[in-house]
Structures are given as structure tokens and as C-alpha cells.
Amino acid sequence: MKKPGAIYEGNNDCVFTVWAPEKEDVKLHLVSDAEEMVSMQKGDDGYFRATVNALPGTRYFYHIDGKDFPDPASFFQPEGVHGPSAVVNLYDRNSQLHRQKERLLLKDMIFYELHVGTFTPAGTFEAIIPLLDDLFETGINTIELMPVAQFPGGRNWGYDGVFPYAVQNSYGGPAGLKKLVAACHERGMAVFLDVVYNHLGPEGNYLSQFGPYFTNQYGTPWGDAINFDHDWSDGVKDYFIGNILYWLEYYNLDGLRLDAVHCIMDNSAENFWDIAWKEVNALQQKLGRPFYLIAESDLNDPKVVNDPVVGGWGMSAQWLDDFHHALYVLLDNGGKERYADFGSMEQLAKAYKDGFVHSGEYVSFRKRSFGKSSAGISGDKFVAFNQNHDQVGNRVGGERLSLLVDFERQKLAAACLLLSPYIPLLFMGEEYGEDNPFFYFVSHSEKQLIEAVRAGRRKEFESFIKAGEEFPDPQDETTFERSRLQWEKRKQGKHKLMLDWYKALIMLRQTNEVLQNHEKGGLHVNIIEEKLMLLHRQTADGKKHLIVLFNFSDDEVAVVMPSFKTCWLKLLDSNQHTDSHEPASRSPQQVNATETIRIAKASAIVYG
């Protein structure tokens, strides 16, 4: 793997490397203080190189065809996407040499998806640090940062990033991120980063000035695909696979979430995933640290997490959108409008038992047969969630689950997730029922683009805009401001009750031996009444059992306790986390096999 970028080697020496296979001449344009134009040497591999006396902080452009462009592999864009790149000391030991006693294992992680800009009033990495203890105390042990690659302006979800190696300046840049990672590791928390290898944003994307990073041979929702298998694609692979290694090596992260891997098109015999898998494994070995890759995949294809020896991509895990869809439509009758192919209890049962709900059948939303069964794949190969930035933010009103279903159903949803065999991911604020929306927002500087984004967004959601409903303007700063968390609510009324419920669920999940078993062999799901589901889990040796009763109906439901244990002890009851004076639950603390108990409407109860 060739490493692009400006690598500061110490002793004032910096090696500048930039890939431009079809260019005759590229110059390094140093623009700090005294300007200087430095010649670069082109290698047979299409890379231009120069070793120059330059300290960290030095600003530079690459000069091509008479114009200045920032470095595609810039590590820092202090003045934003259109400004010069800056040399960074990646080996900076102060912020890097933090040790954890032990790294968390993927199977023990409780993920927390976090948008840096709206998580705190300051919207920086550093501002997150004082809140880590709150999170950790709730049981959350892994934060997953939405993309921090440099994007235009100061407001963006992160998916319009145009410098995959540069850490957003307004968030605090490279130093800020390193500080946050260190602070997490000190607490025994892990940090994941969301990275985007399927497209770049529309503003400040200068890559095509350097080389054929894109190909019109494959289409994606964002236009031309990234060129992973046509002419000159070796350099493109170096750039993006190198980016995976970069986060592992220099930022000491615990893993990455890879955005929309179904739009990474590579039909090479040795493809993106084959190479990434080998390179990551080699670097893990070398550094002696684990590193997890988690894919967002819209393929419903088990190959994503399967081992390479059976033709898989070898991802550590993948997101399980079907779990969200199956669950959400049971909680909210209106959900079918967005998730037309979901809505039956059997589908949620399949989501628990097998994973993918769509495993080959015709799906009307896609107008084709879709997916393949993931039955038998261990639960810790999937990350599940009740909500995430997409499911919330891609609604006209940006409504979180807390604005869509009642308090009892939110708790039911939390139980469905946290007692599942899957790695859970919470969307920031869900743990205390945050009720601010989370909108889609941008801060572009080009007028035409702003209009195009507004129009495109409105068109995408056309069919969902209700008569008279306001359509938030993505460019408007208030759209961003309205998306901020209200941290102070954690301690108040219903929010506090919700937080306690999440805490209790996580605590049970992390301490109960049965819930530690992610294998599907001993997991059974029964639909008992029309809207009552019994999830039965057990240890691998079949000696310990736990049942969860989910009542999705608006009525109390009676159920006969199963007989594979003589006596059941209630471990958790969502009904007891309520501010009602009379909790509606009728279920006893202890109950014998075959006895009948009553489960309150819209609630979850755990017996072990």
C-alpha cells in the first residue's frame, strides 16, 4: 500500500506524496509565510514525491495545470475545504500514548451514535469529554462518531465530507479527535468512526483534478461511483484502503463503521474487501490491537460478514436495518407508510431468529426479490438499533422515536433492542428520550448548490410531506440548532425514568450469562397472542434460561408461563419504570411454570 499525504518524519523533514498518474507535472506550493514552489519527482507508480523541510502546521497546496488545489489526502484543512492543507504530526505521542488496561471486545460493546456538532452546545470533540462519565454510567461503553472528514462549512451530518483523511476543523481537527479518543480509552470506552468510501460531497471535491478517482461505469445515488476497478484504480484503492489503516494506526481507534458498502463497486478478482481484510489483519498483528470493521449494507447478503474462505468480506459485523423496520412498524401503525414491506409479528420473530427479514422474497419497495437468509449467523455479527441518524433524520420532521410513539412503547422498543442477541446501537439522546428533532442540515457556500440540495431534498421526501407541514431548510442554521441535544433533560421527569430503564436493561444485558450468548441455536421466538411475543434465550449448554415477553398490543394479555423451568423470577419490567401512580403491571415477582400471568399493554417483562 502506498501512503499518500504529507507525513512528518520528525527533524523538520516532511515527505509529501500525491497520486496523479496521468499528470506530467505536479508541484508542491508551500504557502506559509514565505511562499515557495517545490518540484516533485514522479515515480513509475504514478505518485509524485518530495521531501521538504517543513514543520507541522506548514500550509501547502499542490499546483497542477497552473492552479492550486488542496491535498486529496490532507490530514488537516484549517481554513476549510477550499483552503490550503496543513502538515500534521501524526506520530504526536502526547495524545497517542494512552493505554487501556484491556480493549473492549465487540460482543460487549454498547454503541452510541453521536454527531459531534449537535451533541453539545460547543459542537466540538473536546466538549464531549465532560459528558463521557454520564454515558459510561448509563452503561454506554462505545461511541461511534458520525463522519468527521472535513466538510464544507461548520454544519453537516458528515456525509458530504471531501477530505477523507482530514479531521473537521470546526470540531477541533486532528488534535481534538486524539484528545477525545484518549479520554474514552482512559475510561475503558471504545471509539468508532463512521467513514464514507462510496462517494465524496459536492463542494470542495478536488479529487478529479489529480486522478481518475471516479468512474461513470457504475452509478450510485450520488452520481459516478468511486473507481475501484477500472483504469488506474490501484491508486484509488491505496487512497481509500490506506484511509482505513490510517485511523487504526494514527488515531488509535477501535474500529470503523463503513457507510453504504453496497455502493462500493469493485468486481476485481482481488477486490476492495479482500485487500482491506488482509491489510487490516496485518496491521492489527503488527500493532497488537484489535480493530473492527462494521458495514452498513443494503444488500441483505450474508457474504458481508462471512469469512473470506467461503467467499465473504470478513466484516466484523454489519448493521441490521431489517430489525429496525420490523420493530418500528409494530410500534407505530403509521410506520407502514415508510416501510411498506414490514408490519407482521412474524417478521420481528424472523429478525430475532435469523437476522435478515427479507431473505429472497419479493419486496414491493424494491420491485424485485431481495436478500438471502442469514440464519445461523451469530448475533454478534449484527448491529441493531431502534433509531439512528438515517431513520430519524431522513424524515420530514426529523422525529426521533420519542416523538412518534408513546412513553411505554419507547421503553418496549428499548427492551426489544437491548435484550436482543445483537450488538445494540443507541442514537444519541435516545437513552433519556430526547425530544428535539434531528434534522438533515448543511452549510454550503455555493448558492446554486444550496438551491440544488434544497430542491433535491424536497423532491426525495415529496410523498411524505403532509399538507401544511413545514419543510425544514437544510441550509438554515436554525435547522441545525434545533437538532441539538438537551443534556439537562436527562435528570428530569420522564427522561430520568427512561434513562433508568435503559440503565437497567444494559446492566442486565452485561451481567446476565444468558444474554451473553449470541449464538442463535438456543434462541426461540413464539408469537403467543396476536401481538404478544415470547423471546426465549438460554446459555450455550442449555442450563440457564431467560424469557422476555413483549406485548405490542393496546390491551393487557394473559400468558401461561413455559415449563422448562419450574419457577420464574422477574428480572425487569418496563411497567415499573413509569411515573403513573398505579403501575399497570399485573405480573408477579415470582411465578411457577404453567401459571398464567398478565402482561400490561405495550410493555416488556423479563423472567429468568
Added chain:
Amino acid sequence: MKKPGAIYEGNNDCVFTVWAPEKEDVKLHLVSDAEEMVSMQKGDDGYFRATVNALPGTRYFYHIDGKDFPDPASFFQPEGVHGPSAVVNLYDRNSQLHRQKERLLLKDMIFYELHVGTFTPAGTFEAIIPLLDDLFETGINTIELMPVAQFPGGRNWGYDGVFPYAVQNSYGGPAGLKKLVAACHERGMAVFLDVVYNHLGPEGNYLSQFGPYFTNQYGTPWGDAINFDHDWSDGVKDYFIGNILYWLEYYNLDGLRLDAVHCIMDNSAENFWDIAWKEVNALQQKLGRPFYLIAESDLNDPKVVNDPVVGGWGMSAQWLDDFHHALYVLLDNGGKERYADFGSMEQLAKAYKDGFVHSGEYVSFRKRSFGKSSAGISGDKFVAFNQNHDQVGNRVGGERLSLLVDFERQKLAAACLLLSPYIPLLFMGEEYGEDNPFFYFVSHSEKQLIEAVRAGRRKEFESFIKAGEEFPDPQDETTFERSRLQWEKRKQGKHKLMLDWYKALIMLRQTNEVLQNHEKGGLHVNIIEEKLMLLHRQTADGKKHLIVLFNFSDDEVAVVMPSFKTCWLKLLDSNQHTDSHEPASRSPQQVNATETIRIAKASAIVYG
């Protein structure tokens, strides 16, 4: 699988089925004698159906949006691509119920690629039959027909076909093909057909009038890809995978050659190949006949032939272009102009030992790293050749190998191929050194298209057109006529000598136990002198050995006989198939281990 087309069920009943998922109304327009417009019923599956009183031979169109179009799944286009479709009795037992005592196994096949239009003066299926005995006597036991799907006019390689289910009218239509298949089977010969599932030709392609058969989300050399994984693609899969089954079920073929599988884009979890593999296996079982799928693949990816349990596509075999390229450039110094990344003895050795020559290294022609090793894959998973329609016809002058290298080198090439561990494929006429060219030709009817084809072809070969060289006009009938074989030459002079050499090679291949072993374990290749190669083959138990000495140089070369046998007997010597009064060979009939022998220039000798 839904079956499109007009299936004649006997008793005058014909079931018409056509897929048009986004159309409200499709009518069946019967146009034989009395015209009649028949209503069709649309099913939930997007298919329109009607059962009508119609005998075989009945002509019809489908009437959509006020216009008549031929059936995309037409089994016969008696008046060409723009005319009506005709009902065919696919169950016609007269031509179908021919039995072979035993079907040939793939590993025993000697393929013969044959273009129906230029193989005989008449250019029909029927005209081939009288020549079958000549082929069989040469040892050729399998003919592979270049595509016969209905194309515009009477002259075409076949890759501009627009009715994948219809057998070319000018070749003799469905009845003619069935007769030929029966005649082959009677002689114990097998028949393969070349089919194209990656594009349709430009004239007479009415598919888009019916449904979304194409998608602009993937590009191919022919424009938009066939839609195998976007909206409505189930019907497209039915159509093309159904086509595979059609040839097996109704034409009793032994297998298919699948053109350019690398341009069949399907990223579904359950993709084209998964489904094809299952459906073909099920139908083979049902019919009790083997059926082989052989891919043309430009991926150098072992997954094409690997088993589905390890993520493969499960093809019976795939074409091994690298063998051709590696060999050709050793035979013809000028070959590097077309095959810039080939030319070393080591590459031919790798082609013998491993299969793919490019297995991950940078390939300048492709401007990227390319391929993956196929080491360890049995030789009968690959089809090799010295020439084929592409390697010959995609030259400005359409020169066969006989026009590019001398007589001795042609014989050397034949030995390289037929003594290889691969399934050999001969290009029609090569067995007697046919010296007519084989050009690219078309017979379009649309003037603009004719000009576009001329211009496109000239542009494609621009860099190869030598000063003053004639560029043949693809549309000109004489281009087609000049490509015809001269069968009478088989018995004449050097042609007869060549034929005898091919015969001797095939005979040895088919009868020698060592050459029956396609596994690579016991195969070794040594490059002894700069241009002398020793191919060592042995039986699986290591008890019987055979060596082939290939001298690619212009000089006689001395070689010491290997010592794993005490005495070597000469089995074949290309030098003895020559019309020279003094054969140049110095190699003795029998020779002891470690003795030195002399191998004549440009020759091949086999000792066993």
C-alpha cells in the same frame, strides 16, 4: 422461474406469455391469414397471458401503446428481426428423441468453434451435417456453435442477436438446429451453443418497449447493462436464466458457452449465477442429462469455476485467454503489439502450471493490478485455444494463426494446446491450416447504424491499421464471403500434413493415460534453455510419465533427457509431419535417461 414465449401445448392450444410489468395493456395480435387482436390478462407478477387456438407456424405480434412488436421471447422470426414472431412446437418429438448411448464427459471433449454462416458454402445447420464425419474422424467430438440467436440480415458473428430464444432464420431456424443436434448425437458428438446475456444487438432490439430490461446504473462496452439487480429485475432474470434452461430442455444441447460473463452485473445477494446454478442442476436431475456451462470471463477470478459453497459461481469451466496470449507472443514476435503484457517463457510455464498468468500483478494494458491465482484448480476447469473467433476476427486483417506464423510454428502451437492439461478448443479450419481470413461482418438494414458500425470498428482498431492497409468493410458481403472455409483444402499438401498432425495429437491425448490426468499436482514445467520448455506430466499415482519438449527458438537445441525414467520412447514429433525431403529432427526414437538429444527449431516432441 416464469417461462416467457408462446408455448404450444398440443391440441391446437398455445399459451402466450409476455412480461411487461409497467404496462397497463398488452394485446396479442395474430397476423396469419385473418388478423385478430386478442386481449391478455395481466398477473400480479407483471406477465400478460392468453391461451389461444393457434397452430405452430402462426405469426403474431404484441400490441403495446398502439404499436406492434415481435415477442422478446420469440422462438422463431421467419421474416427476420423486424417481422412477426411465429409459434413453434418446442416439444416436436421427431427431431428431439435422438438418443446417444452415452453422453461425452466434459474432460474428454475436443471443442470446435464453428460459425454456421461461413463454415459451409450454404451457411446452414443442415449443410454442416455431411461434414460431421470428417470432423469426427479428426478426433473432434464437440462442436460449439457461435451464437445463433436471431440477428439482423443474414451475415453476423452472432453477437448482435436480438432474440435470445429464436434460432436464426437464415441458418434454418429451430428445425434446422434440432436436426444438427440430432446428427451430432447420433455420431457420439456433443453440441454447445454460444449465448450472450450481457447485451443485445443494436438493430431490432425491441425489449425496452416491454419492460426495464436495461439499466443505466452499470456500463458495458455496449452501453447500458442488462438489468439484473434493479427495479423489476426478477422478470429479466426469468428471461435470461430461462433461456439457459430452454436450450437444455428443448434443444437437447450438451452445454452453453456464456459470452463475457464479466459484463453480467448482478450484486444481488442471490445473484444470476446462484439462481442459474440451482435451476440448471434441478433441470439436469429432472431430465437425467448432464449440461455444462462454460464462461468467457475477463476477470481472471477463480470464483467463476469455484464451487458455490466457497462463494464460487460453479461454472463447469471457463475460457483461459491467458494461455493463448502467453503462447501466441512466443510464436510471433509481433504479438507484443496486441498483447503487451505477455512474451516470456515463464508466463507460458505459469499458464500450464497455474492457469491465469495475471494473478494480482500490475498489467499495463489494464492500467491496474489484475487477477488472482488459479493455482491448484484442475485443468479440466479451463478451456484453452490457440485461436478463436475473437483472436482472429478482431484483427484488422482477420488473420488466422496460419497467416501469422510459419508451418512449423503452427504445429508447435497445436502441440502446446493439445498436450496441455486444459480442454482444447479449435477454431474451425485450424486443424488443416485454413488460410482464408475470418473477418468481422454484419448485415444491418439501417444506414446510420451501418455507418456507425464502420466508424466504430475503424476507431477500435485505429492503432493497428498499417499504412496503406485495407480496412475491410463489415457490411460488405465480400467481407463475409472471404471468411468462408475452403473445406477441399483438407486433403491438399501442407493442409493434409497439418490435419494429420492434429489427428495424431488428438489421438495421443485421448488414448494416453498420462494425458487424461488434468490435476496439476504432477504437472511440472522447466525452462531449460532460453526458448526450450519441458512439460512433464504424469498419472495421479506418479507411475507413468510423459514429457513434451517445446522448442520456440529458431535454432536446434540440445537437451539432456530426465532421469525419472530409464528409457524414453518417442511418441510424437512435429518434425515428422513435414513435406521437407529431409526432416530436420535429430531426436532419436528411443533414448536413455541423461542422454543428450537434439530438438529441431520450432518443434515439439513427445517422449513417454
